[in-house]
Amino acid sequence: MSGPASDIAMGVRDGSRSAVTVLEDYLARIDAREPRIHAFNVVLADEARHRAADIDALVANGADPGPLAGVPVALKDNMCTRGVPTTCSSKILEGWRPPYDATVVHRLSEAGAVVVGKTNLDEFAMGSSTENSAFGPTRNPHDPTRVPGGSSGGSAAAVAAGFVAVSLGSDTGGSIRQPAALCGVVGVKPSYGAVSRYGLVAFASSLDQIGPFANTVADAALVLQVIAGHDPADSTSIPQPAADLSDVLTEGVAGVRVGRIVDLPSGADPDVDERLEAALETLQTAGAKIVDVEVPAFTYGLTAYYLIAPAEASSNLARYDGVRYGLRVDATETNAMYAATRAEGFGDEVKRRIMLGTYALSAGYYDAYYGKALKVRRLIADDFERAYQHADVLLTPTSPTVAFPIGERTDNPFAMYLCDTYTIPTNLAGHPAVSVPFGTGAGRLPVGVQVLAPMLAEPMMFRVAAELERAVTS
Amino acid sequence: MSTDGWELVIGLEVHVELDTRTKLFSASPNRFGDEPNTNIDPVTLGLPGALPVLNRHAVELAMRIGLALNCDIRPSSFHRKNYFYPDMPKAYQISQYDEPLNVDGWLALPDGTRIGIERAHLEEDTGKSTHVGGSGGRLHGSDYSLIDFNRAGVPLVEIVSRPDLRTSEQSRQYVTELRGILLAVGASDAKMEQGSMRVDANVSVRRPGDPLGTRCEIKNLNSVRSVGRAIEYEAARQITMVEAGDTVRQETRHWDEGDGTTHTLRTKEDADDYRYFLEPDLVLLAPEDEWIDRLRSELPALPAERRAALSEVTGKATDSEAVIVVTERGQDSYVLAVGEAGGDPARALIHVKEAFAAFGDEPAVPAQDLAALTRMESAGALTPTQAKAVLAEMVAHSGGDPEKIAADKGFEAMDTLALETLVDHVIKDNQASWETYCAGQDKAIGALIGAAMKASRGQADGKAVTAVLRTRRSTA
Numbered sequence: 001m002s003g004p005a006s007d008i009a010m011g012v013r014d015g016s017r018s019a020v021t022v023l024e025d026y027l028a029r030i031d032a033r034e035p036r037i038h039a040f041n042v043v044l045a046d047e048a049r050h051r052a053a054d055i056d057a058l059v060a061n062g063a064d065p066g067p068l069a070g071v072p073v074a075l076k077d078n079m080c081t082r083g084v085p086t087t088c089s090s091k092i093l094e095g096w097r098p099p100y101d102a103t104v105v106h107r108l109s110e111a112g113a114v115v116v117g118k119t120n121l122d123e124f125a126m127g128s129s130t131e132n133s134a135f136g137p138t139r140n141p142h143d144p145t146r147v148p149g150g151s152s153g154g155s156a157a158a159v160a161a162g163f164v165a166v167s168l169g170s171d172t173g174g175s176i177r178q179p180a181a182l183c184g185v186v187g188v189k190p191s192y193g194a195v196s197r198y199g200l201v202a203f204a205s206s207l208d209q210i211g212p213f214a215n216t217v218a219d220a221a222l223v224l225q226v227i228a229g230h231d232p233a234d235s236t237s238i239p240q241p242a243a244d245l246s247d248v249l250t251e252g253v254a255g256v257r258v259g260r261i262v263d264l265p266s267g268a269d270p271d272v273d274e275r276l277e278a279a280l281e282t283l284q285t286a287g288a289k290i291v292d293v294e295v296p297a298f299t300y301g302l303t304a305y306y307l308i309a310p311a312e313a314s315s316n317l318a319r320y321d322g323v324r325y326g327l328r329v330d331a332t333e334t335n336a337m338y339a340a341t342r343a344e345g346f347g348d349e350v351k352r353r354i355m356l357g358t359y360a361l362s363a364g365y366y367d368a369y370y371g372k373a374l375k376v377r378r379l380i381a382d383d384f385e386r387a388y389q390h391a392d393v394l395l396t397p398t399s400p401t402v403a404f405p406i407g408e409r410t411d412n413p414f415a416m417y418l419c420d421t422y423t424i425p426t427n428l429a430g431h432p433a434v435s436v437p438f439g440t441g442a443g444r445l446p447v448g449v450q451v452l453a454p455m456l457a458e459p460m461m462f463r464v465a466a467e468l469e470r471a472v473t474s
Numbered sequence: 475m476s477t478d479g480w481e482l483v484i485g486l487e488v489h490v491e492l493d494t495r496t497k498l499f500s501a502s503p504n505r506f507g508d509e510p511n512t513n514i515d516p517v518t519l520g521l522p523g524a525l526p527v528l529n530r531h532a533v534e535l536a537m538r539i540g541l542a543l544n545c546d547i548r549p550s551s552f553h554r555k556n557y558f559y560p561d562m563p564k565a566y567q568i569s570q571y572d573e574p575l576n577v578d579g580w581l582a583l584p585d586g587t588r589i590g591i592e593r594a595h596l597e598e599d600t601g602k603s604t605h606v607g608g609s610g611g612r613l614h615g616s617d618y619s620l621i622d623f624n625r626a627g628v629p630l631v632e633i634v635s636r637p638d639l640r641t642s643e644q645s646r647q648y649v650t651e652l653r654g655i656l657l658a659v660g661a662s663d664a665k666m667e668q669g670s671m672r673v674d675a676n677v678s679v680r681r682p683g684d685p686l687g688t689r690c691e692i693k694n695l696n697s698v699r700s701v702g703r704a705i706e707y708e709a710a711r712q713i714t715m716v717e718a719g720d721t722v723r724q725e726t727r728h729w730d731e732g733d734g735t736t737h738t739l740r741t742k743e744d745a746d747d748y749r750y751f752l753e754p755d756l757v758l759l760a761p762e763d764e765w766i767d768r769l770r771s772e773l774p775a776l777p778a779e780r781r782a783a784l785s786e787v788t789g790k791a792t793d794s795e796a797v798i799v800v801t802e803r804g805q806d807s808y809v810l811a812v813g814e815a816g817g818d819p820a821r822a823l824i825h826v827k828e829a830f831a832a833f834g835d836e837p838a839v840p841a842q843d844l845a846a847l848t849r850m851e852s853a854g855a856l857t858p859t860q861a862k863a864v865l866a867e868m869v870a871h872s873g874g875d876p877e878k879i880a881a882d883k884g885f886e887a888m889d890t891l892a893l894e895t896l897v898d899h900v901i902k903d904n905q906a907s908w909e910t911y912c913a914g915q916d917k918a919i920g921a922l923i924g925a926a927m928k929a930s931r932g933q934a935d936g937k938a939v940t941a942v943l944r945t946r947r948s949t950a
Contacts, residue, residue: 080523093522100516102523201522206754234525235756312754315556318565319520323621334619338558361556361749370751 002026005071005165005219009112012070015059019052019070023114026072029162030116037139039148039158041077041087043117048072051114058112065112068226073108074158074167077118078125079210080199081105088201089133090123092320092345094327102199103234104168104210104227111226116164119154123347124317125175125203127151128419131410132349139406142184142445146403149179149419152213156183159213166214166223170200172207173305174398174423177435180213181398181448184437186220186465187213189423191456192430193238195224196231202316204309205236207427217436217466221245224458238456248459249466254287256464259391262292265299265421268400271441276397279438279449282471283395283464293387293394297379301425304380306417307360307373308428313350314357320345352413381429388454393464396422398435398448422450432458436468481682482709483689484639484675486701488652489630490662491599491670492535498598498629499526499568506668510622518627520563525755528552532629533575536596537761537769538659539631540576542776543591549760550575550595552753557746561601561621569597569632571750575759581635581655582778583647584793590636601626631661637676637686642705646698649673653698654777654802666697673701677708679716687712688722692736694729704729708736780806787819796823805830808837817845818852821861828865838869847876854890856880857935893934897942900925912947919943 002008002025011017027045034040055065075081078088080098087093101109108115122132130138130153138153140146141161148157152169156179159167169176171189180187188211195210202208212223228242260280268276284290322328322341329340346354360369387394399419409416426433432455435448449468453461494504500517516524540547553571574595580588602625607617633652639645653671656664664671678689692708695701707729712722727736775783778792784806785792800806805826812822822844829839837844847864850856856864856876863883868874901908904925911918919940926939 080521086522088522096522098516098521098523100521197523198525199523202755204754233527235527236754311751315554315566315749315751318556318558319522319563321558321560321565323560324519324563325521334560335558358749361751363747363749366749366751 002162002165004216005068005214006216006222008071008165009067009069009222012055012059012112013064017070019055019114020049022070023048023052023072023116026116026162026164033141033161034163036144037141037157037161037163038136039119039138039154039161039163040074040117041089041120041135041154042085044084044115048114048116055112055114067111067222068108069112071113071166072116072164073113073223074117074119074155074164075105075115076121076125076152076155076167076169078121078170078201078203079105079118079168080201081115081118084118086118086201087134088124089121089135090345090347090350091134092327092341093325094345096326098199100199103196103231105199107227108168113226117158119152119158119167121154122151122175123350124201124313125151125170125172125208126313126349126353128174128178128416129404129406129409130154130179131406132347134347137406140183140403143403143443146405146445147182149182149399149403151175151179152187153179153183155213156180156185156187159183159185159215166212166219168210168223168227169213170203170208170210171423171427172203172209172309173427174420176211176213177423177433177448177450178399178419180435181437181450182403182446184446184448185213185215186217186434186436186469187211187448188220188224188434189426189432190224190228190458191238191432192427193236194228194242194432194456194458196227196234196237198231198233202312204312205316206312207305207309209427217434217462217469218249220434221249221462243456243458245459245462248463251463252286253283253464253467256283256288256393256460257291257391258283258288258464259291259293259387259394261295261298261387261394261396263294263296263298264396267418267421268397269402269441271402272397272400272447275438275441275447276395276449279468280395283467286467286471288464288467291391293391295380295383295387295394295425297376297383298425300376301380301428302417302421304373304376304428305420305424306356307369308377310353310357311360311370312357314354314361317346317350317354349413377428380425384425384429384431384454392453392457392460394452396450396452398422398450402441402443402445402447426452429455431455432461434461434465436465438468438472477679477709477713479681480679480709480713482640482642482705483637483678483680483686484642484645484705485637485689486635486639486645486648487674487676488633488635488649489672490539490633490656490664492532492629492631493660493662494529494531494535494629496529497627498529498532498596499627502627504628505624506670508624510620510624513624514626518563518623520565526568526753528756528759529629532596533759533761534769535629535659535661536575536594536631537766538773539633539656539661540579540594541766541770541773542655542659543576543579543581543594543633545576545579545591545594547575547761547766548573548577549758551758552596552756553750554753555748555750557748559600560619561603561623561626563601563623563626567598567600568753568756570595575761581648581651583644583651584778584781584798586792587644589638589644589648592634592636594631594633597630597632599625599628599630637678642702642709645675645705646702649698649701650802651777658774658776669696675701675705675708677705677712678722679709679712687716688724690722690724690736691726692729693726693739694731696731700729700731703734704736707734711736777801784809784819784823787813788823789820790823800826803830804835805837808841811841812845812848815842815845816849817841818848821848821851825861825865828862828869831869838872839865840873843868843873843876850876850880854893856885858937859935860885893938894942896930896934897926897939897946900929901946911943912950
């Protein structure tokens with residue numbers, strides 16, 4: 001391995017390391033293992049080599065390329081990259097090259113990062129295993145017979161396999177945290193509005209949020225500070241600068257109130273539960289105070305989510321109609337062309353959610369489904385608010401299980417949906433959460449522990465995450 | 475076809491394109507008539523990942539419209555209206571739904587009748603489709619279609635009246651009055667022929683006192699005239715149906731300007747389920763009080779207020795044609811200026827069209843010159859016919875001293891006293907005609923005027939004679 005991203009950037013900035021050399025290390029690992037893992041939809045080796053050479057030239061000329069100088073990064077393939085295909089792992093976007101960069105892509109570039117490739121995902125980020133990809137599944141680097149989680153499975157696997165130092169994913173109901181847990185890396189879902197969504201292909205706009213994958217909590221913080229902060233191109237972007245996370249990582253957790261949710265929905269495997277208990281003990285030993293809290297509406301999160309997210313998706317994905325870009329299947333008249341294009345272009349899970357969402361918003365059903373789900377969403381936010389009067393952060397498992405075998409749940413959508421039981425409520429509340437690797441469970445597979453925090457409490461969340469990381473690595 | 479015994483119930487939905495520099499949710503220019511598909515960007519085309527950002531100036535213009543229509547400005551939100559159409563890039567239109575920006579206002583027709591305004595809300599326009607081949611330029615049966623996205627995302631305000639209009643004439647007045655208000659507040663160029671102001675009419679008929687009848691919505695009304703014609707046709711169609719024992723079906727109908735009829739576009743059963751839901755890419759729009767107060771204080775004089783001012787100085791009724799037309803043309807301030815320069819505003823009202831003739835927007839004659847002319851008329855120094863000739867000379871030279879022009883032309887008018895004496899003589903000499911005229915037979919005035927002209931050997935002005943005769947009759 002080439003060490004943490006922070007070390008790479010420091011070395012490249014002070015001229016002691018070459019961005020080109022760093023990159024070649026990573027490209028060599030991609031050459032060796034990518035055919036087996038399939039983390040990427042596209043590897044941009046030539047572009048990355050040019051970019052790395054430019055970074056070295058900048059340093060040679062006395063310029064500072066920025067806080068991510070020479071750091072190899074991967075982007076989930078639902079973030080727009082100018083001139084580079086952006087597929088969302090869907091046939092319907094076949095051949096489409098965006099004419100613009102997403103805000104996060106622009107910010108990474110301004111910070112000196114080197115984009116190595118675009119990673120596989122469940123089609124339009126709908127799924128928890130990266131098996132719903134038009135280009136085939138991604139495999140878990142810890143056990144290639146198993147899934148990496150999803151939907152940002154490619155970005156999680158790319159970091160876990162050492163293909164890149166850090167990567168970006170998007171999290172609508174757990175799509176960063178769950179694959180981070182299954183791949184044994186750090187994954188952050190920032191507060192809604194902390195990171196611009198401009199250029200992120202929308203799945204469920206009120207829930208989607210971009211965040212980093214990294215091998216260390218410090219690297220995740222470093223990337224988050226680069227991509228966060230107000231963006232006028234996104235109306236839901238919070239009008240304030242990125243939180244400063246550089247000092248909080250070493251503060252420790254003395255006196256921090258860590259909440260254990262006593263009415264958490266059951267269903268986590270014993271090996272996962274055991275790691276959560278170990279994490280709570282670790283924090284207590286480090287000086288934190290463990291408190292019991294109740295979040296009664298937590299248990300309704302999954303149901304509310306599977307009405308709200310598909311409803312928004314049914315509208316967001318309506319634009320893929322074959323008229324302006326992407327796939328078009330010709331037919332004799334317009335409505336038939338729409339139907340043929342969408343039948344051919346979308347996979348089963350996407351179609352399932354479009355139908356679910358269309359139904360939930362339909363006249364006569366809106367109040368019973370979508371309208372009720374919005375009420376549950378408010379209840380969840382209210383319940384969290386009450387819990388956070390007693391706790392600074394909450395601790396839960398990230399995923400109920402360790403990585404499961406490829407194909408195990410593809411025929412049972414509901415079993416797949418249960419993967420996100422513990423991650424979904426934070427998306428509904430808009431709060432930040434992070435999954436931190438905390439040892440292994442069955443089959444020596446990674447287990448992640450999730451730290452939840454109130455709106456914009458990323459500094460406290462990172463404090464606790466860093467403490468958990470210290471316990472594992474020391 | 476008679477509408478006797480029937481009452482028309484009409485509500486109008488008017489879409490106006492706002493006169494902003496850029497689009498409602500992106501920085502592309504909002505400009506009519508450019509090369510197709512040049513004013514576009516990722517947001518306009520609905521490209522994946524693009525997000526809308528609300529144009530503050532569009533909100534300001536929408537608020538000006540609301541204030542001018544006496545609406546309450548409320549905290550509001552945007553929804554998505556979902557439906558597939560090739561010129562709808564996102565397959566949804568961002569529009570205001572259950573929380574519009576402006577609510578509960580009214581518009582006063584020139585005679586003072588108040589027409590309720592239910593709401594005036596912001597939304598984005600669609601692109602423009604051109605269907606080539608087939609029949610009638612419609613999608614169905616065409617060979618292919620071309621789409622211009624320049625119009626997509628242009629800011630619109632939809633102004634929805636309450637069903638308070640009762641005649642086609644009132645409906646025409648409403649549209650005309652609304653257009654005047656939109657121009658006055660600078661919200662839109664409101665050109666119906668270019669589509670920057672588009673009117674849909676909801677029409678139903680009933681026996682007075684009965685509950686509302688079933689309404690039909692009429693689209694494609696591209697002029698004030700077609701608004702009136704379409705409503706008259708549609709009302710007659712519905713009355714014929716009901717009188718024949720048929721029921722009116724709720725539907726959307728298309729006005730055909732060529733054959734002067736409406737025909738079915740789609741029935742209620744075909745209506746889309748728009749699956750409205752709150753637009754998650756935008757935040758709530760709650761204009762702060764200071765903003766509203768500033769706009770209210772900056773609101774210019776509206777047509778009704780200007781007509782009242784014009785009526786006051788000229789003595790003409792606020793809903794007289796001269797007052798309405800001169801205000802509509804924006805020439806009212808000139809008439810007031812003539813009055814302020816010591817002239818006679820009532821006479822200026824007569825001359826104003828001529829004074830503007832050469833340039834349209836700007837008067838050809840300075841207000842103080844026209845004031846001098848009206849003073850000469852009032853003093854009886856010029857007959858109206860002579861005054862017209864002098865004004866023509868002034869227009870040709872962008873002004874001038876009317877006394878000098880009149881002298882050069884050798885004009886001398888009978889003064890008022892002389893004219894009145896002459897008329898009194900004519901009355902005395904033509905008692906039979908005078909009595910017939912006083913009995914209400916207006917035609918008899920011809921003989922009296924003829925006698926006056928003869929007696930003055932053509933020196934008297936016909937209109938002046940008529941005026942004196944009328945005055946004498948009214949005081950007889």
